[in-house]
Amino acid sequence: MTEREILDDLQQIIGHVLDKSDLCIDGNTTASDVDGWNSLTNMQIISDTESHFKIKFKLREIIKLKNVGDFCKIIQDKLDSK
Amino acid sequence: MTERGRSAFFIQGVYYSYDDLMKCVSKIRQTVHRIPDNNITLIANDDLETYASIVAIWLEGKCYVPIHPLQPLERCLDIITQVGTSYVLDSSDETRYSDYHVISTKHLLFTDYDIDFEKGCSDEELAYILFTSGSTGKPKGVKISRGNLAAFITAFNAFDYQLDENDRCLQMFDLTFDLSVMSYLLPLLSGACAYTISSSKIKYQAAFELLDEQQISFAVMVPSVVHYLQPYMDEINLPSLRYSLFAGEALPLDLVDLWSQCAPNSIIVNGYGPTECTILCTACIYDVTGGNKSVNGTMSIGKPMLGTEVMIVDDNCEKLPNRKKGELCLSSIQLTSGYWNNSSRDAESFFVFENKRYYKTGDLCSIDEDGDIMYYGRKDSQIKIQGFRVELSEIEFIARRFYSHNNAVVAMPVYDDKNNCTIQLVVEKAGRDDADALIAYLKKYLPSYMIPARTYFMSSFPMNVNNKMDRKKIKSLISSKN
Numbered sequence: 359m360t361e362r363e364i365l366d367d368l369q370q371i372i373g374h375v376l377d378k379s380d381l382c383i384d385g386n387t388t389a390s391d392v393d394g395w396n397s398l399t400n401m402q403i404i405s406d407t408e409s410h411f412k413i414k415f416k417l418r419e420i421i422k423l424k425n426v427g428d429f430c431k432i433i434q435d436k437l438d439s440k
Numbered sequence: 441m442t443e444r445g446r447s448a449f450f451i452q453g454v455y456y457s458y459d460d461l462m463k464c465v466s467k468i469r470q471t472v473h474r475i476p477d478n479n480i481t482l483i484a485n486d487d488l489e490t491y492a493s494i495v496a497i498w499l500e501g502k503c504y505v506p507i508h509p510l511q512p513l514e515r516c517l518d519i520i521t522q523v524g525t526s527y528v529l530d531s532s533d534e535t536r537y538s539d540y541h542v543i544s545t546k547h548l549l550f551t552d553y554d555i556d557f558e559k560g561c562s563d564e565e566l567a568y569i570l571f572t573s574g575s576t577g578k579p580k581g582v583k584i585s586r587g588n589l590a591a592f593i594t595a596f597n598a599f600d601y602q603l604d605e606n607d608r609c610l611q612m613f614d615l616t617f618d619l620s621v622m623s624y625l626l627p628l629l630s631g632a633c634a635y636t637i638s639s640s641k642i643k644y645q646a647a648f649e650l651l652d653e654q655q656i657s658f659a660v661m662v663p664s665v666v667h668y669l670q671p672y673m674d675e676i677n678l679p680s681l682r683y684s685l686f687a688g689e690a691l692p693l694d695l696v697d698l699w700s701q702c703a704p705n706s707i708i709v710n711g712y713g714p715t716e717c718t719i720l721c722t723a724c725i726y727d728v729t730g731g732n733k734s735v736n737g738t739m740s741i742g743k744p745m746l747g748t749e750v751m752i753v754d755d756n757c758e759k760l761p762n763r764k765k766g767e768l769c770l771s772s773i774q775l776t777s778g779y780w781n782n783s784s785r786d787a788e789s790f791f792v793f794e795n796k797r798y799y800k801t802g803d804l805c806s807i808d809e810d811g812d813i814m815y816y817g818r819k820d821s822q823i824k825i826q827g828f829r830v831e832l833s834e835i836e837f838i839a840r841r842f843y844s845h846n847n848a849v850v851a852m853p854v855y856d857d858k859n860n861c862t863i864q865l866v867v868e869k870a871g872r873d874d875a876d877a878l879i880a881y882l883k884k885y886l887p888s889y890m891i892p893a894r895t896y897f898m899s900s901f902p903m904n905v906n907n908k909m910d911r912k913k914i915k916s917l918i919s920s921k922n
Contacts, residue, residue: 377894390640396888397826398860400642401668417672421649 359437364430371410375402385427411437446605447633449488450654456488458631464492465499466554468529471543472500477525479503479569484615486638489531489545491624494615497529501559503566505581506615510639511887519571519579522780563587569780570618570715572829573822573890577837581780582715589621591773592718593629595745596622599723601683601707603658605631608680610659612637612647617827618715619688623660632658643826644668648676655680660711662688662827666699667859676702687711687720688827690815692859693734696726712741712815715829716789716799718774721748722813735806735814743811748772749796752807757791757800767819768805769798823853825861825889832863835882835890839865842881848901851892852915865892866914870899894918 359367365385373381376394389395395403407429408414413436423429444459468489472480482493484506497504505523507516513536520528520540528537531545567589574580603609609627611634613620627634635654637646644665650656656678663686669676681703686696691710700708708726713719724742726732733740744750751759752766760766775797778786789800804816818824821832835851843849848868853861867878875895882891902913 389642393883393888394891394893397642397644397664397668398862400645401860405671417648417669417675418652421645 359434361430361434364433364437365426367410368407368426368429368433371406372403375399375406383426385425385430387426388424407433413437413440443605443631446631448628449491450633450635450650451487451491452636452638455633460488461492461495462553462555463550464488465495466552467548467550468493468543468545469496469499469554470551471545471548472496472502472529475502475527475541475543477502477527479505479523479525479566481505481507481520481523481525481528482615483507483509483528483530483532483535483537484639485509485531486636487531487546490529490615491634493529493531493545494624495628498567499555499557501561501565503568505569505571508614508616508639508887511616512884514885515579515887519581522571522578522581523569561586563590564777568621570616571780572715573831573834577834577841580782580785583776583778583780584618584715584718585777588718588774588776589625591747592622592720593625595747595774596626596720598746600709600725601658603627603630603632607632607658607682608654608656609634610637610647610650610656610661611635612643612659612661612665613827614639617688618719619660619662619827622719627658651678651681652676657682659683660685660687662686663691663695664689664826666695667692670695670698673698673702678703679705681706683707683709685709685711685720685723687713689824690738690817692737693732693739694737696732696739700726700728710739710741712813713774714770714799714801714803716776716801717748717770717772718776721745721770721772721774722750724812733808733812733814735816738815740812741805741815742813744770744772744813747774750807750813751793751798752805753800759793762807762809765804765806765816768801768803768813769793770801771796771798775799823861825853825863828887828889830863830890835863835865835886835892838882838885839867839878842878843867843869850901850911850914852911852918854915854919862893863890864894864896864918866896866898866901866918868899868901869897872897 369383447455448458448461449456482504526541528540528542530542535542567586569581569583571579571581611623624634635650647665684706710724711720713721722741722744724740749771751769754766802819804819806814823830832851836849839849850866854864855861896918902910
């Protein structure tokens with residue numbers, strides 16, 4: 359998958375969890391930029407992302423994610439190493 | 441290392457020494473000294489200036505009223521109006537309070553140390569006023585005096601753990617939440633270092649990052665943090681953690697069993713206390729060998745701490761015997777003298793029994809033959825979301841106001857299979873054309889944790905046999921739609 363395709367899928371996943379069909383994110387977006395992206399919804403986003411891409415994140419990987427761009431990159435790395 | 445060279449704070453990745461803190465306190469104190477008002481609003485940012493402002497305000501014998509930097513302006517202005525001050529201490533780059541006397545604490549200059557506490561203070565003078573969710577649509581202020589706070593410190597020190605200057609302490613709470621007070625004050629009183637988390641962070645991740653990388657030794661947390669970390673328990677090993685105290689929400693015993701494996705060298709404590717009784721007033725130490733008391737999976741909140749007495753009453757405020765379930769009432773030197781300018785609320789919440797003043801907590805509890813208190817949940821419409829007190833009736837009030845009080849609304853907590861709570865709002869109205877406008881209106885007046893995750897519209901609400909709105913039926917109808 360390309361980075362763009364991963365970003366599009368993530369946008370759908372996050373939009374679904376946050377109940378925002380018109381959500382628009384890019385690589386620089388952070389959780390604090392998006393209304394409703396909090397501890398609870400973050401857990402759901404991580405879990406839905408794992409199911410969607412059939413990958414698993416480690417806690418120490420998650421805490422290092424600073425923005426959506428980092429999120430896309432780690433998904434890409436995991437897909438590449440499958 | 442000299443005492444002044446020791447670290448007092450670790451804020452957003454930067455260490456600040458006690459000397460840095462004292463310089464910052466000194467420069468702010470000079471300005472606070474000239475403020476005529478006794479109660480001063482403080483924008484609760486995550487920076488040295490904000491913590492130094494608290495110390496400066498206290499050294500000047502005054503009281504701070506924290507205002508959340510991210511909460512809706514309308515709500516914050518309501519608090520400032522209620523307090524009746526025109527002074528705001530604000531370390532933000534751009535203030536939202538230009539109509540007030542704003543002291544931009546970041547731009548003050550240090551000239552000389554000014555940290556002596558010469559002015560005497562009585563126990564009755566206020567230390568802070570915290571505003572919590574109020575059922576009438578307006579936040580209500582809880583006044584905590586210096587005597588209340590000193591009594592809490594004495595009770596905590598008498599309990600089971602003494603911090604020292606080598607402790608590394610987690611401060612994960614917004615300053616508008618009273619658990620923040622023990623999380624910054626206990627380290628400062630011991631010469632230890634407080635590691636803070638900004639309110640804009642995903643708290644459970646930021647908490648784990650600090651616990652793990654900074655080898656935190658003393659942590660006060662809401663149970664939600666561990667709940668969210670639950671899927672990763674096999675990755676967590678915190679041998680440096682010597683003390684973990686949970687408070688702010690019901691604590692599931694099975695969660696503590698898991699946490700005790702992650703933090704094998706830690707004393708684990710379940711603490712309990714409403715804001716009105718100054719942070720914590722009962723506590724229970726977890727026994728790693730087992731035999732911990734619980735009801736419905738919730739760990740006991742233990743026994744009263746030093747200076748607190750408890751009793752259970754029925755709906756007529758009659759004292760109940762051991763093992764009978766009723767409302768928990770507290771009498772304590774930690775107990776607030778009352779709400780800020782709210783005598784009707786005082787009359788509802790406080791009463792005198794056998795010459796002692798008691799507070800009705802609204803929590804359903806029982807006391808067993810050993811004196812241990814078992815916690816069952818809330819009596820009223822108040823719930824806790826990530827430790828924040830939420831009056832569902834406050835959400836309903838604001839939503840009804842959106843509809844000019846012409847439509848009925850119900851706010852209800854909905855729990856998923858992992859016991860995560862979200863608020864869902866149901867409006868008695870055909871068509872959801874104004875759903876977005878309703879949410880935008882709620883966001884103007886309510887903090888983010890009170891904003892409903894979903895809204896539903898019903899042309900008419902089901903009624904029960906008493907012709908009252910049937911909340912249970914409404915809940916089952918929306919559950920079927922989830």
